Amino acid sequence: MIDTVLLYFFAAAALAGAALMLVLRHPMRVALALIATMLSLAGVYAMLGAHAIAVFQVLIYVGAVMVFMVYVIMLLDVREPTVSHRYSWLLLPGVAGFLLLLGILGRAVWQGLRASATGAPYGVQAFSVDFLNDYWLHFEVVSVLLVAAVVAAIAVIEVGRRGSRG
Amino acid sequence: MSDASLLNLVLFLPVIGMALLLRVPTSREDMIRGLTFWVMVVQFALCVWLYTRFDAADPGLQFATRLPWIADWGVYYLIGLDGYNVLLVLLTAFLGPLVVASAFTAVTRDVKLFYSMVLLIQFTMVGTFLAQDLFLFYLFWEAMLIPMFLIIGIWGGERRIYATLKFVLYTAFGSILMLAALIYLVVSLQASSGITSFAFADLYRAGAELPLDVQVILLAAFGLSFAIKVPMVPLHTWLPDAHVEAPTAGSVILAGVLLKMGTYGFMKLGFPLFPQATQLLAPVIATLAVISIVYGACLALVQTDIKKIIAYSSISHLGYVMLGLTTFNLLGIQGAVMQMVSHGLVAGGLFLMVGMVYERCHTRDLAAYGGLARILPVYSVFFVILTLASIGLPTTSGFTGEFLVLLGAFAAGWPQLGQGDALPLTLAVVAVSGVVLGALYMLWLAQRLLFGATRAPHQPFADLNGRERAILAAIVVAVFALGLFPNEPMHKTELAARHYQRLVTAAPAKAPMAALSHSHEGGNPDEGTFPR
Amino acid sequence: MGSLQFFGWVGVALFAIGLLGVVVRRNVLVMLMCMELMLNGVSLTLVVFAQQAAAAAATVLVFLAFVVAAAEIAIAIPIVLLLVRHKRSLDLDSYADLNG
């Protein structure tokens, strides 16, 4: 009972955080809202029994990505016109498109999902076993991808150091 | 060397010539000119040889080569001579050297590129005529645009860019629809008979079996592309611009051969592929043809640019060809063929002459000229002769064509008057009036150019030199030969004409036409099984 | 446990909101975060479906999505830094030199 309540609470919180991301002015606040969303999503995962995902959510997203993000935001505290007017002129059409998308996609998903949840919870241990047994190809590839990403990031930074050749 | 391989040689000589040109340094312009010229001469010689070997009694494809090219589409490299193309190939090869020679002094910029393009277009034109496989035909048909685009666009007059883009875009539009149509045709052939083939012979059968409405659409698609090339009113407006802006060589190629592609396309593909549709639309096409005759003539009447006059006269003259093709009787068809060749010679020659005087005076404005007969006697003699040929005076090739076409049209129209359909006869009668209009504008041109008080910019200048005389003499001889002794060449095309006639009138659609044409065919319906 | 439909819907909503954010928010950093949000939405949907079908694949995909998201950010941030250095602005609308 209580966890159901929690579950819905987390979900609501996630939605709220997401909504806030759209309205808050300052990037830092937006970042905090995103972090909130992510944490609550982690909660949802945990409640749904996908503990592994919950863990990764917290570690990778909040622990790595968002920290990085916040750091950058603090790094560039440029006085921003974007803080004063945060929206592009496409606000209304964007919202219209958003509603349409949400309507159609939500409807599809709503109808696609059977009413009640089934299936056993899928724990960290099970995940790691499967992952290293059946999915080591992807594991390897991910490593290649990370290497490429690192090289890429370095390349960009070097470019930045070098400056424009043109 | 077998004749078949000779035919391939004829086709590929220009390409070989281009390869050789690449080896010649750009600075050696005379060498480039000479090389190109001799390549063309050799090609012509080979064509003459093949022409003499061409057996008028053999209805089939002669000197044919058939090699698998895109095997799983059923596309073959299939070329050969038949009655449809033998004269046109000869004409193309004949004009080749003349075009090259005419440009010796006229073209001084980018000589190498120019002659490569001339060779290239020669290749594509001969290819278009020789191709017996629809895919191959379309390939050559389209490829022709590129060299022409460059020839007009690089060596043309002031508004050359506009003209050349107009030409290419106009023509390309037609070809696009033709492409769709030909794919559909091939696909439907595959669907109906299971064989995948682009060979004309197979497609003739496929086309005839299509339901009428489909045939009409496909004929419209093919016809549009051909009618633009011909050109038939109202799809003609590219022609005057292209002609006026093009360099002399370009105009000659354009008038001499390119326009024939359209009529040839109608005769070889458009009409025989879709007989019922042709029967249905024949009145429309014939009407358009006659409109072209009169319209072109009237417009030629009010032009002040020499080239434009001749350009519009081309529209008028090719109207006769289309009229002849839609008569569906032997006279008309043969006349149409003759008119094609004749117009190629006459219009080509006239454009050459305009070029010659343009080289001397650098203007094409008729108002600037007068009385050239006094300072350029030889030139004037040639000009008058070609003028008369263009008018269709007896003993010239122009007469042969026009006479046969008009006679054919009349012969086709008269019986239908009996059935209460006055249109064909009316068309024939109106077409005859084109004879008068033709005389009107051509003599007007001749008078203002040659007669009256002598007046021309940059005079005095020299009369025609030996090269120019030789070029024109060649054309004039051909003109009179076809005017006085048309029988021999016409025999070579006769079986093709019958074949065309049989294909188109085989359909039960219009009784009178069919009946008449058979009565004129001499009642041997199934001779000539073409082309294998 | 509650109905999965709702959570699936939430996932979709997050995805849509993220996309909307990309459309409307002018601050480039905010926009990047909105992209993250999209991915989060997707992961949620995936997890929900995974719960329904109880298969490892989806979970693995979620994991991969995380990694990729991290990698993307790792590349995106330096690019943004580069831009800011040249533009002195975080305003997306000022990055419109390429157009036509």
Add this chain to the structure above:
Amino acid sequence: MNATLIFTAMLPEHILLAGIVLLVLLEVTAGKPRAALAMGVLTTAAACAAALVLSLQGFGAAPFPGHLSVDPSALLAKALVLALAIPVLLISREDFSDRQFHILVLSALYGICLMVSADSFLTLFLGIELLSLPVYVLVLLAFRRPESAEAALKYLVLGGTASATLLMGASLLFGWGGTLETAAFARALGSSDGLALAGAALVVTAFFLKAAIVPFHAWAPDAYEGASVPVTAFMATIVKAGVLLAAARLFAEAPLLRPMADLVFILPLASIVWGNLAAMRQQSFRRMIAYSSIAHAGYLFYAFLGEGALRFQAVAFYLLAYGVMNVLAFASLPPDGDDRARDRLDNLKGLFHRRPYAAVMIAIAMLSLAGLPPFPGFIAKFLIFKNVIAAGFTLYAVLGLVGSYLGIYFYLRVVQFLFMSPEEATANRGTPGRFALGAGALCLAAGVVMSVVPGWVLGWL
């Protein structure tokens, strides 16, 4: 699981991986970049050769059942892409001497190899990302102009959106079919279930985004213009090829029914028209190529209207013709210190009088892209529309052809600049490097082969 099987099955990938690792090691240890180009080219060539040999042996295996399997056509696709990559690498010599470029290119190629033999969305997703992430950076790597960064960002954002969309589609398909195998997509095409259709639509949309189909095309012109010549060539040919070949594998032989068929007809048609029209008034060569590539993406997706069994051949042949000619054009583009100047179309004015051969090459490329006979572009287009009509979509084909007609003008405009316009005083006098010439020669040779003996080439595919 059999290691040798994996080794042989993924030999091209392994070769690429080896190359990447080697380059990374060198990057870490050695100081001066030397022979980076050689290594890159060699690796690619070796991988290409491996793929080709395997495919000719008719090798087929599923080292990771349900995730990755190879068959001759997949190997052929890899070979094709890798082969196209070689001339692109050769062009890059003038602009890139560093190793990073080659590392990124190789990993992108690795990604493509994964994409074209992926059986599950996991592999596919990883492949796409592995392809995309490096390219985002490649766009600004040369950084000859500040806009490069902007271009990269735009590409990245929309690319990220694309992968998110792909994931969403995958998850919906997973929700529908309970599996992440790509076969689910082919099944979903035929189904009438909402979830399935939504998932399929999202996946298709993601591919449209990657392939720059209207209205998801907007990133392409900016990215192409912002990038450097070799990278633009890379994006226009390799990336597009990878995406399309992956799509071909994804669609497999599934029959295309409505409403999906409409999706695969309307949007490509839109991009044919849009691309061809928008290209008409461009002043930047790369931007023009971008629009042309948008149009070509349209033709390529038309191929999916054709009968399933014929799709791969059509797509592959078209990509070959299109890629070869694109690279030919870029290779013949006269180099210039100033990237902007090099990119200006006006710089091509009167090129024929400066360097006739380059001009002729570019002209050939343009005319082929325009689809005029006798160049390979025509045969490729012919094949596609032939299949479409054969499949019964005659009207669609006609519309597509008319759309392609709109394109002729701007290609001819380039030819006009090359041959008919007076030279510009500011025109660059740079001489193309040997490697670029080599690349051009390769492409020209390929083009000649494809137009002289198309039947033979088609026989391979």
Add this chain to the structure above:
Amino acid sequence: MNAAPTNLLTAIVLLPLAGFLLNGLLGNRLGKGFVTMVGCGLPIAAFALAVKCFLDLGPGGNLLLIDIAYTWFSAGKESFEIAFYFDRLSAVMALIVTGVGSLIHVYSTGYMKDDRSYARYFAYLNLFLFFMLMLVLGRSLLVLFVGWEGVGLASYLLIGFWFEDPEKAAAGKKAFITNRIGDAGFLLGMFLIYTTVGTLDMDRINAAFMATPAPMVSASLVGILLFFGACGKSAQIPLHVWLPDAMAGPTPVSALIHAATMVTAGVYLVARMSGIYLHAPEASAVIAAVGLATAFFAATIAVVQTDIKKVLAYSTISQLGFMFLALGVGAYGAAVFHLYTHAFFKACLFLGAGSVIHAMSGEQDIRKMGGLAKKIPVTFWTFAIATAAIAGIPPLAGFFSKDEIVWFALASGRGGSALLFAVAAVTALLTSFYMFRLLWLTFFGASRMTKEAEHHVHESPPSMTGVLVVLAGLSTVGGFLSIPHFLERELPLPAVKEGFEHYEHFVVAASIAIALAGLAGAAWFFGSGAARAERVRLAFPTLHRVLLGKYYVDEAYQAWIGKPLLWISERVFLRFGDQRLFDGTLHALAALGRGTAAVLGRIQTGSLHLYAFLVLSGIATALWWSLRHV
């Protein structure tokens, strides 16, 4: 009919052609002597051959000669042969053409002596003979048509011989165009015949129309179409306008082409096709009416003309009208008879006029002449004889032929009538009147010349006067050879309406009286310095103006045909059709494309927001489209 094959006819035709080629290609190099030799020698040779063929005919010899040169075109059972045909009619024509032609060639050697284009002149003249012989010897309408158009060409070239003068060149063009209009009708007639009869050989056609069942076509329709062609060639209303202008050419040309031979081609055509017209009463009626009308109106115009050659030109038109009248009433023989006599005296008149002009060093206005009789006696006498001949003073040639025509106009069983007779008589009177007026004003009375002109007056060289004498002689005795009787077999004269037989002597008397009346009138009006004529002119100014203005036919054509044609071509076809409608549409489409391109370019603002929005809406739309039926 037993036809004998021969090759002479081809030779006859080809001789002048050879002359043309030799003179045209080599003339300028080889000099006058050569030109004269070739230019005159070959026609004379042709004449000789013609005589030879003529002798082969006749009671002793064959009935006709046929010479099949070669097959021009054949397809299936269609076949057109180039063949020549020589019966008595062709014989008469051939002899006239070659004979008179040769004479005029000789005359020309003197007349054109000083012209710088001597060779070109003779080349053209020979070319004309070549085509003319094709015309009269051709067996099929096709060959005839070749000659028909060819002589048109020759006359075009010769009228415009002095092409520096735009007037002359324009006159040549006018002649050609007008002929072309007639030829269009001719062509249609030919087509109709071929379509219905299946051959173009004229003997076969005649036979076909004689035979029963007749061809499935109205003979009158065919007849009128052919006659329209004849109108063009023989300058009958409404196509007569070109002939007066054609006087721009050298005078011998006017004599040969525009008097003796070419213009009579129409008459020959109708006579040759008599097989059709015998069954085409309507057509015959039309011919008679047109011919008579032409004769009358031309005569009226001739009365007031002051240019010596113009007078002769209109008299030619008028005389041709007489011939057509004869044809119209079925008196083909009479027509040919008049053609034959007319060839002599009209050639003589023209050449005489040429001699006068020669003497007057180019002056052609008879008001500036007078009193030439003593200065150039030979010219005067020959001219006088010819005048008398055309006026119909017995026993000169003109009398017999014209009398025949007038008689049949009254009495022919094929549409002769009192009305025709009356008008013909009046016309004859006018003829005699204006001819003698011409004679008077030119040769009698006081000289109205300027002094130095008078000083230059001199008799022409013997090469010219000799020819004049010969022709005058022919005009005198020519009438005694009764052509109608000679042609009886080919062209039987029509039966006389019963009850009219005994009017014959009355008609003879009438025509003599008319001729003398004309003479008297001319003498009375112009004998005393033309004062009386002047008074008459002032009495009827309008009439005089109309006559001087030739009834303003040219102006009418210009206003009602020429101008509208140009207007339509310029305004409707060129400005509206080509420029606005067709090109306009194209340019509009092009502009549309460019406009769209601009719009698309403007959409690509570079704003990532917009791009993302496009993606968003794209995704949404795609989803909506694919899910709308679920």
